[in-house]
Amino acid sequence: MIKKIGQQGVMPKQKWLEGSQQKAQDVETGNRGHKSEARVTKTDMYLRVSQTDAKVTYDRPKGADMETIQRLKEESDQAYSRLKDIVRQLLERQGLSFQDILGIDPDDAHTVEVDDQAVQEAQALIGEGGALSPEVVSDRIVKMAMAFAGDDQEKMALMRSAIEEGFRAAEDLFGGQLPDISSTTYDLIQEKLDAWEQQGQEA
Numbered sequence: 001m002i003k004k005i006g007q008q009g010v011m012p013k014q015k016w017l018e019g020s021q022q023k024a025q026d027v028e029t030g031n032r033g034h035k036s037e038a039r040v041t042k043t044d045m046y047l048r049v050s051q052t053d054a055k056v057t058y059d060r061p062k063g064a065d066m067e068t069i070q071r072l073k074e075e076s077d078q079a080y081s082r083l084k085d086i087v088r089q090l091l092e093r094q095g096l097s098f099q100d101i102l103g104i105d106p107d108d109a110h111t112v113e114v115d116d117q118a119v120q121e122a123q124a125l126i127g128e129g130g131a132l133s134p135e136v137v138s139d140r141i142v143k144m145a146m147a148f149a150g151d152d153q154e155k156m157a158l159m160r161s162a163i164e165e166g167f168r169a170a171e172d173l174f175g176g177q178l179p180d181i182s183s184t185t186y187d188l189i190q191e192k193l194d195a196w197e198q199q200g201q202e203a
Contacts, residue, residue: 068147072140079131083122090118126181134181138188146196153197160193 091097094112101112125132145159167186171178178186 134185
């Protein structure tokens with residue numbers, strides 16, 4: 001299958017919380033702001049992942065857990081670094097680089113074949129259990145929000161608002177409609193936050 005690569009395409013990094021002073025930096029469905037990243041349009045690189053029926057429970061930390069925040073941030077960085085490597089290697093196999101496809105009009109973009117190797121590697125990332133799958137990403141976002149908020153319900157409300165703001169920004173990048181994988185991730189986040197709040201009310 002032949003696709004054009006321009007400034008819009010492969011799922012942007014889902015924008016999520018990376019700083020306690022900012023309401024939303026890079027929620028993981030949004031643009032993480034790295035201009036050097038290519039985005040490849042290929043909808044069949046997205047996999048719908050079935051939601052589990054398992055009850056979600058989390059420990060409730062008393063205050064901001066900076067060690068957990070740092071660990072989750074590193075996990076996210078590693079996952080997106082892998083995604084970037086997949087795109088870079090795809091381009092290199094066709095004699096191209098990020099510089100060849102950035103800063104140009106999408107209509108004038110180089111024609112790039114999204115080959116089977118890139119598809120399989122991307123599916124491993126976003127498929128069930130993958131580092132960028134809806135289940136894993138949603139879990140990471142919820143744990144990050146919990147690590148920031150601790151047991152402070154007001155702070156958790158701010159975290160929830162920041163997450164929603166990040167998804168809205170990502171939705172704008174996609175022209176008003178998120179890919180299925182991003183919508184699934186959002187729904188899982190809401191379910192897990194609801195479960196966490198319910199757990200607190202029952203405690």
